[in-house]
Amino acid sequence: MFISVAMGTALASSLITISLEIGSKIAKELRAYGANIIVEPLLEGFSEMAGQVRYLREDDIPKVKTIFWRHNITGIAPFLETRVRTGVGTIPFVGTWFEKVIPIPGERTPFQAGVKGVFPWWYVDGEWPSDSSSGSVLVGYILAERLGMRKGDNINLAGRDFRISGILSTGGKEEEEVFGSLSDVQGVAGLEGKVSAVFVSALTTPMEPFAYKDPRTMSKAEYEKWYCTGYVTSISKQVEEVFHGGRARPIWPVAEAEGRVLERLKFGVWLLTAFTLIASALGVSTTMLSSILRRREEIALMKAIGADRVRIGMLFLTEAILIGIGGGLAGYLVSIEATYLIGLKVFGTAFPSRVGLLFIALFSSVSISILGSIVPLRKIYEIRPAFVLRGG
Amino acid sequence: MRGEAEGRRWFFYFVRMSLLQRRLRIGVACLAVIVGVGLSSALITISLGIRERLGEELKAYGANMMIIQREGGYLNEEDIPLLNRVGGRIENPQAQLYGQATIGGRTVELIGVDIEPSTGMRLYGDIPSYGEAMAGTILQDRLRLSIGSVIELTSEGRRGSFRISGFFERGGPEDKAIIVRLKDAQRILGLDKGVSAILLRGKGNLESLRRDIEGLIPYSKVKTLRQVAEAEASLLEKVEFLMALVSIVVLFAVVLSIGSTMNATLLERRREIGLMKALGGTKGSIRNLFLAEALFIGGLGGIVGLPVGVVVAEIVSKGAFGRLVGVPWHLPIISILLGIFLGFSSSLLPLRGAIRLEPAITLRGE
Numbered sequence: 001m002f003i004s005v006a007m008g009t010a011l012a013s014s015l016i017t018i019s020l021e022i023g024s025k026i027a028k029e030l031r032a033y034g035a036n037i038i039v040e041p042l043l044e045g046f047s048e049m050a051g052q053v054r055y056l057r058e059d060d061i062p063k064v065k066t067i068f069w070r071h072n073i074t075g076i077a078p079f080l081e082t083r084v085r086t087g088v089g090t091i092p093f094v095g096t097w098f099e100k101v102i103p104i105p106g107e108r109t110p111f112q113a114g115v116k117g118v119f120p121w122w123y124v125d126g127e128w129p130s131d132s133s134s135g136s137v138l139v140g141y142i143l144a145e146r147l148g149m150r151k152g153d154n155i156n157l158a159g160r161d162f163r164i165s166g167i168l169s170t171g172g173k174e175e176e177e178v179f180g181s182l183s184d185v186q187g188v189a190g191l192e193g194k195v196s197a198v199f200v201s202a203l204t205t206p207m208e209p210f211a212y213k214d215p216r217t218m219s220k221a222e223y224e225k226w227y228c229t230g231y232v233t234s235i236s237k238q239v240e241e242v243f244h245g246g247r248a249r250p251i252w253p254v255a256e257a258e259g260r261v262l263e264r265l266k267f268g269v270w271l272l273t274a275f276t277l278i279a280s281a282l283g284v285s286t287t288m289l290s291s292i293l294r295r296r297e298e299i300a301l302m303k304a305i306g307a308d309r310v311r312i313g314m315l316f317l318t319e320a321i322l323i324g325i326g327g328g329l330a331g332y333l334v335s336i337e338a339t340y341l342i343g344l345k346v347f348g349t350a351f352p353s354r355v356g357l358l359f360i361a362l363f364s365s366v367s368i369s370i371l372g373s374i375v376p377l378r379k380i381y382e383i384r385p386a387f388v389l390r391g392g
Numbered sequence: 393m394r395g396e397a398e399g400r401r402w403f404f405y406f407v408r409m410s411l412l413q414r415r416l417r418i419g420v421a422c423l424a425v426i427v428g429v430g431l432s433s434a435l436i437t438i439s440l441g442i443r444e445r446l447g448e449e450l451k452a453y454g455a456n457m458m459i460i461q462r463e464g465g466y467l468n469e470e471d472i473p474l475l476n477r478v479g480g481r482i483e484n485p486q487a488q489l490y491g492q493a494t495i496g497g498r499t500v501e502l503i504g505v506d507i508e509p510s511t512g513m514r515l516y517g518d519i520p521s522y523g524e525a526m527a528g529t530i531l532q533d534r535l536r537l538s539i540g541s542v543i544e545l546t547s548e549g550r551r552g553s554f555r556i557s558g559f560f561e562r563g564g565p566e567d568k569a570i571i572v573r574l575k576d577a578q579r580i581l582g583l584d585k586g587v588s589a590i591l592l593r594g595k596g597n598l599e600s601l602r603r604d605i606e607g608l609i610p611y612s613k614v615k616t617l618r619q620v621a622e623a624e625a626s627l628l629e630k631v632e633f634l635m636a637l638v639s640i641v642v643l644f645a646v647v648l649s650i651g652s653t654m655n656a657t658l659l660e661r662r663r664e665i666g667l668m669k670a671l672g673g674t675k676g677s678i679r680n681l682f683l684a685e686a687l688f689i690g691g692l693g694g695i696v697g698l699p700v701g702v703v704v705a706e707i708v709s710k711g712a713f714g715r716l717v718g719v720p721w722h723l724p725i726i727s728i729l730l731g732i733f734l735g736f737s738s739s740l741l742p743l744r745g746a747i748r749l750e751p752a753i754t755l756r757g758e
Contacts (some may be wrong), residue, residue, distance in 0.1 A: 003652040007599055007645035014641065024714035026615060031454055032623035038563055046395075121618040249529075250516050251563030257452030264449055265631070268712030270436070275704050277641070279431045283649045287422040290656040296709075308702045338641050 002323050004287040008280020009331025009365035013357055015276050017339040019269035021351045023262055027203045031074055032120050036198035036254040039235045042247040055194035056246050065104045065111050069235050075118035076291025080182060082189040084158040088147055092177040093157055095185025118201045124144040126151035126166025132295035133183045136165040140175035157189045183212055187369060204232040207261030270333035277364060284372030292376050297382055300388035313377050318368040332358050407684045417657050418689060424653040425693025425731050426700060428569055428646035433701030435642055439635035441717035443628050455591035456621040459605060462613040466586035474608045479538055481601050485592040491581040500531060501569035517558020520572055528567035532559045547580050595731035604664040651738035658742040666751035675747050682743050686735040692732020700725055714726020728731040
């Protein structure tokens with residue numbers, strides 16, 4: 001019985017740990033789909049009509065890590081798109097951060113930003129250029145084929161020679177562009193301190209129906225709830241607030257699918273947990289029943305010398321509770337190890353063990369032993385001493 | 393010869409009587425096996441089906457492959473049915489035509505596509521029907537459009553007026569574009585049957601699918617949209633692995649739990665075993681007797697556990713993904729074998745201990 005309870009508790013508390021953490025683990029995995037928020041310069045009125053080009057300030061970027069939901073920001077990648085003349089026509093020359101460590105105002109640990117983290121499917125044959133003004137660039141795979149260039153070659157962009165450190169394949173339009181470090185491109189284009197778009201990767205809470213409402217039409221309570229929940233729209237709003245003249249929008253295919261996948265997986269694991277709890281209670285029930293059957297003679301003897309059913313029941317229930325506590329403790333310890341291993345194997349990072357879970361584990365183990373004992377205990381009533389003691 | 397047949401008859405008689413007379417205890421052991429088999433077969437069903445179910449959800453991330461014309465021109469709409477020949481490996485092929493048109497002297501991107509309600513965009517209003525258009529939210533702001541307003545699209549002398557049926561936001565450059573039905577776009581752009589790209593979701597090995605499609609449609613080039621394809625592959629792999637590990641842990645726990653039940657039932661029969669031995673039963677014959685019982689319990693538990701597991705799996709799948717999960721054809725075999733395995737493995741160890749005991753000790757009484 002002890003083993004049944006311990007196993008039941010271990011299963012249940014492992015699954016509870018997994019279901020508590022699976023959301024954030026899978027959310028991190030889903031960040032592999034790329035950024036879910038894009039910030040672009042806002043153009044309005046006459047300037048927009050005149051076809052002006054505006055930029056965002058590079059200085060504003062680190063402030064993204066100072067918003068209320070700063071810990072949910074997992075990646076930032078700025079882009080500065082320019083077109084440069086070369087011997088073979090005009091080609092897009094894009095500046096970005098590849099893997100840049102930026103200091104965050106008010107934080108001791110710096111933040112690692114750049115496309116390497118935000119767009120994990122970018123594949124470079126060769127080496128990533130450094131983020132300083134290094135003079136090396138990545139050339140998109142299709143463009144490189146068209147120009148007949150290979151890594152290690154030099155390419156002349158706007159009168160300056162750059163070394164091709166690698167060939168970039170992404171499966172998208174980036175394969176027809178040249179990527180240099182942001183400071184190089186700013187220098188070439190004469191746009192110091194400017195960027196044309198910033199991609200932000202953020203862990204978000206799945207959207208609820210009300211969150212789709214225009215914030216301007218929300219009631220005060222709704223607005224507060226919306227602003228203080230990590231919805232993709234509210235994080236966008238907060239990101240937008242740190243940029244001068246910026247407009248942040250969710251990238252909907254990414255943001256929306258993420259919410260749905262997360263909700264469903266979480267719900268699935270919860271259901272599994274519930275079934276495991278029921279199964280453990282049944283398991284305990286069968287063990288309890290068999291232990292009562294085994295001790296029929298003992299019970300019959302107790303009855304024969306005058307113990308009433310309630311007393312005998314209490315005896316068994318106390319036993320069940322003690323076993324529940326012991327089994328719960330053992331199960332909790334087993335579950336820590338099990339979830340640690342599962343987390344490490346599947347996601348590369350362990351599921352954190354929570355002390356609070358110990359109480360949940362104990363509670364569930366005691367309740368499964370009590371619940372599992374209810375049916376077997378009724379059997380005690382049916383034991384007739386004369387019949388049993390006669391010899392079975 | 394005759395003695396052997398007689399012995400066999402007695403063997404089955406013993407098993408039958410033992411099962412019949414100890415119905416409650418057998419029921420308890422069976423219940424333990426049923427719970428174990430039910431839980432494990434539910435987990436197996438869910439883990440095997442999760443790739444497909446989760447794949448459905450990941451559809452919202454959009455296409456993972458794109459067919460374009462090799463020379464950068466247009467594909468012929470009439471070639472699309474050729475895609476049926478690759479069978480069920482593709483889903484949701486969607487033809488799109490891109491071009492430029494002007495609205496009141498301003499050039500805008502025009503996308504011709506017959507969109508479906510759930511294509512990874514926020515939609516405000518209705519999907520356009522013929523003669524209607526849907527504007528991106530940035531364009532909406534720029535042109536100060538509202539639902540019901542009429543715009544005139546022109547391209548090289550061809551013109552058409554469209555009623556705005558709604559707006560969309562995707563979070564990409566498309567938000568500055570206008571979407572009309574594919575046929576309308578072909579008319580405005582003067583490209584009868586022309587298609588710029590076919591977006592689709594490929595399943596399974598994308599690389600071999602790519603080669604097959606390129607062989608089927610002349611002048612086509614297939615690009616794998618790595619952003620979606622790679623993230624999806626790694627996510628599905630992880631979730632499957634997670635489910636597999638959870639199943640293993642559950643199975644392990646189930647074996648232990650059934651083992652303890654079996655142990656308890658065997659312990660109380662030590663006297664019986666002692667009596668058998670005293671009456672001249674060999675260790676082998678006693679073991680066979682009990683293993684036959686375990687076989688029966690395990691088999692019965694497996695048979696009853698199967699529907700239990702299927703029901704649990706369907707409830708979880710229906711609840712989490714809104715759809716039923718397919719039961720793998722080999723599940724009945726697995727669950728019965730699992731039941732027998734559980735029955736056997738959990739009684740072997742306690743049985744060994746019980747048989748080894750000297751009859752004199754067990755029969756003396758406690």
